[in-house]
Amino acid sequence: MAREISQQKKEHDELASSRLYGLTDTIYKQFMDGEVPSVSLPTRTKNNIEYNDDSEVWVYGDRESERSAKTVKGAFQLLKSVHTVDFLIKNHIAQNRGSTLRELYYISENWDIAKFREQPESDRLIEDLEIITGLQREYFHMRPEEDGATMFGPIRIGEETKRGDRTIHCQEDIGESGYQIPFNVENIEFLDHDADFIIAIETGGMYARLIENGFDEKYNAILVHLKGQPARSTRRIIKRMNEELSLPVVVFTDGDPWSYRIFASVAYGAIKSAHLSEHMATPGAMFVGVQPSDIVEYELSTDKLTEKDVGALRSELSDPRFATDYWKEQINLQLEINKKAEQQAFAGKGLDFVTDRYLPERLTELKVI
Amino acid sequence: MAREISQQKKEHDELASSRLYGLTDTIYKQFMDGEVPSVSLPTRTKNNIEYNDDSEVWVYGDRESERSAKTVKGAFQLLKSVHTVDFLIKNHIAQNRGSTLRELYYISENWDIAKFREQPESDRLIEDLEIITGLQREYFHMRPEEDGATMFGPIRIGEETKRGDRTIHCQEDIGESGYQIPFNVENIEFLDHDADFIIAIETGGMYARLIENGFDEKYNAILVHLKGQPARSTRRIIKRMNEELSLPVVVFTDGDPWSYRIFASVAYGAIKSAHLSEHMATPGAMFVGVQPSDIVEYELSTDKLTEKDVGALRSELSDPRFATDYWKEQINLQLEINKKAEQQAFAGKGLDFVTDRYLPERLTELKVI
Numbered sequence: 001m002a003r004e005i006s007q008q009k010k011e012h013d014e015l016a017s018s019r020l021y022g023l024t025d026t027i028y029k030q031f032m033d034g035e036v037p038s039v040s041l042p043t044r045t046k047n048n049i050e051y052n053d054d055s056e057v058w059v060y061g062d063r064e065s066e067r068s069a070k071t072v073k074g075a076f077q078l079l080k081s082v083h084t085v086d087f088l089i090k091n092h093i094a095q096n097r098g099s100t101l102r103e104l105y106y107i108s109e110n111w112d113i114a115k116f117r118e119q120p121e122s123d124r125l126i127e128d129l130e131i132i133t134g135l136q137r138e139y140f141h142m143r144p145e146e147d148g149a150t151m152f153g154p155i156r157i158g159e160e161t162k163r164g165d166r167t168i169h170c171q172e173d174i175g176e177s178g179y180q181i182p183f184n185v186e187n188i189e190f191l192d193h194d195a196d197f198i199i200a201i202e203t204g205g206m207y208a209r210l211i212e213n214g215f216d217e218k219y220n221a222i223l224v225h226l227k228g229q230p231a232r233s234t235r236r237i238i239k240r241m242n243e244e245l246s247l248p249v250v251v252f253t254d255g256d257p258w259s260y261r262i263f264a265s266v267a268y269g270a271i272k273s274a275h276l277s278e279h280m281a282t283p284g285a286m287f288v289g290v291q292p293s294d295i296v297e298y299e300l301s302t303d304k305l306t307e308k309d310v311g312a313l314r315s316e317l318s319d320p321r322f323a324t325d326y327w328k329e330q331i332n333l334q335l336e337i338n339k340k341a342e343q344q345a346f347a348g349k350g351l352d353f354v355t356d357r358y359l360p361e362r363l364t365e366l367k368v369i
Numbered sequence: 370m371a372r373e374i375s376q377q378k379k380e381h382d383e384l385a386s387s388r389l390y391g392l393t394d395t396i397y398k399q400f401m402d403g404e405v406p407s408v409s410l411p412t413r414t415k416n417n418i419e420y421n422d423d424s425e426v427w428v429y430g431d432r433e434s435e436r437s438a439k440t441v442k443g444a445f446q447l448l449k450s451v452h453t454v455d456f457l458i459k460n461h462i463a464q465n466r467g468s469t470l471r472e473l474y475y476i477s478e479n480w481d482i483a484k485f486r487e488q489p490e491s492d493r494l495i496e497d498l499e500i501i502t503g504l505q506r507e508y509f510h511m512r513p514e515e516d517g518a519t520m521f522g523p524i525r526i527g528e529e530t531k532r533g534d535r536t537i538h539c540q541e542d543i544g545e546s547g548y549q550i551p552f553n554v555e556n557i558e559f560l561d562h563d564a565d566f567i568i569a570i571e572t573g574g575m576y577a578r579l580i581e582n583g584f585d586e587k588y589n590a591i592l593v594h595l596k597g598q599p600a601r602s603t604r605r606i607i608k609r610m611n612e613e614l615s616l617p618v619v620v621f622t623d624g625d626p627w628s629y630r631i632f633a634s635v636a637y638g639a640i641k642s643a644h645l646s647e648h649m650a651t652p653g654a655m656f657v658g659v660q661p662s663d664i665v666e667y668e669l670s671t672d673k674l675t676e677k678d679v680g681a682l683r684s685e686l687s688d689p690r691f692a693t694d695y696w697k698e699q700i701n702l703q704l705e706i707n708k709k710a711e712q713q714a715f716a717g718k719g720l721d722f723v724t725d726r727y728l729p730e731r732l733t734e735l736k737v738i
Binding site for chain 1: 460473476478517519531540541542543545549553573577578580596714715716717
């Protein structure tokens with residue numbers, strides 16, 4: 001195990017270094033050839049993002065914009081890029097260290113005129129480097145500010161940590177709250193498992209309910225806590241388990257327009273991170289519920305839709321990710337009944353209803369069990 | 370190990386049942402004696418909360434208010450209390466199950482006229498039951514919506530989970546992100562440790578920095594991630610380690626008035642949970658920084674104070690928790706320089722500055738190392 005992840009980590013580091021050097025190489029050659037240095041990358045505005053029908057994820061279109069030293073602003077951007085690349089290669093990758101996006105902003109204090117003026121500027125630059133190199137920021141050892149979610153289920157993973165390798169069974173070797181997903185999911189190897197599917201769950205309350213009710217054991221399910229809009233690491237581990245272990249993925253959220261977007265970001269990716277869709281999105285993911293039709297069928301406890309909810313539902317009707325008969329029917333039904341329900345509303349039917357009846361029925365309909 | 374926690378858990382369950390029955394007993398006897406049932410509890414308003422100089426935590430004063438069936442509102446409150454007590458004893462404690470505050474609200478749907486109208490009502494009732502029984506809600510198996518923070522350091526704990534007992538060393542048996550603290554810290558036993566002190570850290574970025582820099586190993590420190598304003602479970606585990614293992618506690622936050630309140634809630638408790646102070650507060654906890662004087666001394670990267678920051682600092686000057694020469698000096702200095710700094714600003718001095726210089730110096734001053 002150890003050797004495989006170590007080997008992979010070494011390859012990732014080499015790849016990241018060589019692609020980051022690639023950028024500075026380009027600029028260097030432009031100087032040598034007497035050209036004004038410049039770098040092109042896809043325009044990152046909403047109208048240059050397209051839904052790709054084949055891969056079923058959001059991707060950038062053909063429009064490109066240029067960072068060129070012809071302007072003072074462009075010259076500064078290139079200077080900051082070169083400083084950042086230098087830092088990432090020498091301080092992160094070569095020394096097997098990392099830092100947060102916030103720390104990077106502070107680190108630039110020592111770069112004189114190349115200092116970032118505010119954190120959004122350094123955040124955007126890291127995104128630019130992701131696009132230019134075609135790699136995720138985790139390859140550069142950039143950490144998020146807060147860590148990710150937890151998972152619980154019949155799978156044994158190997159994790160390479162800075163303190164050595166760990167082998168962890170995600171039911172037997174962990175506490176009541178589950179296995180904490182690390183920020184860099186590439187340091188994980190899936191060793192063996194006894195799972196039939198993955199269920200990603202929006203709220204901590206429902207995640208704890210499924211653990212308490214033994215749903216993971218009874219149905220050989222890996223439970224992943226989404227914690228609202230999921231972090232990159234959460235989406236990435238779902239994607240990897242889906243792809244590498246051929247496990248179907250279902251998503252269980254509240255029944256409101258914001259939760260449908262949580263489902264969509266797992267399944268199709270998000271507009272603001274279109275360059276990551278191929279690493280993060282799981283196009284085969286299926287929506288379990290809460291469906292508007294469940295609200296009617298089970299007479300769930302509900303709240304009225306707010307104006308914002310109605311607006312969000314209407315905008316989903318024209319969102320290509322929801323352009324199916326199923327979603328049109330459900331969204332129109334929700335607008336008609338003017339109600340929304342939370343997943344924990346199933347508690348009104350008893351603490352076991354969700355695991356004894358609702359989920360088994362829905363998963364049978366979806367042909368997952 | 371297993372037997373000790375099991376035994377303790379059994380005692381906790383019996384204690385919770387008997388105190389909850391105590392409430393219904395009182396009401397039953399009042400009925401039998403021909404009295405209008407009523408229950409008294411401390412008035413939970415700001416002017417009935419006092420800072421206790423001896424115990425150094427917030428506690429309720431002498432004023433009491435009555436829930437009496439003399440009024441329709443009071444009668445409903447007592448009816449709902451009895452339903453809730455019935456549910457907690459029969460469905461939670463007797464069956465070794467639990468639910469979230471949100472689920473409890475939905476569960477009450479089946480209580481006919483005793484149904485809660487909104488979740489804040491059921492949340493308040495659970496707090497009332499904590500005050501009446503003198504026990505924390507964890508004894509009733511009530512779960513919070515989202516789970517707690519993580520810790521990392523030279524300690525081996527035993528955790529009783531519904532799937533069996535776990536023994537986990539918080540450096541050797543966990544992944545890169547640390548040990549996830551369960552919602553009910555009473556299910557944990559401290560088996561053995563090699564720690565000299567506990568350092569509670571506000572941000573995930575700094576927590577990860579200390580892990581990466583090996584601070585826990587070099588200084589035998591248990592790192593606890595506060596994740597902003599800390600959850601009950603986080604404060605409780607700090608308190609327990611402080612008391613049972615006699616380990617000093619230091620708190621490391623950003624340098625702004627909101628972060629000083631995070632420190633104060635660890636050290637002295639919070640006004641809104643005064644009835645829990647004796648279980649949650651660690652009066653001996655010491656503030657490491659970021660101190661306003663550090664901003665000056667280390668020329669940290671800063672932001673200007675906002676109007677709200679200034680208001681919060683002024684109100685801290687009259688807060689009994691900050692009524693020391695040290696805090697008056699620091700707060701006045703901050704108002705004078707009109708600046709605040711984040712803990713991650715130390716990254717501007719290099720990634721090792723905080724662990725090689727700042728923390729060792731401060732901890733020496735505080736006589737912790």
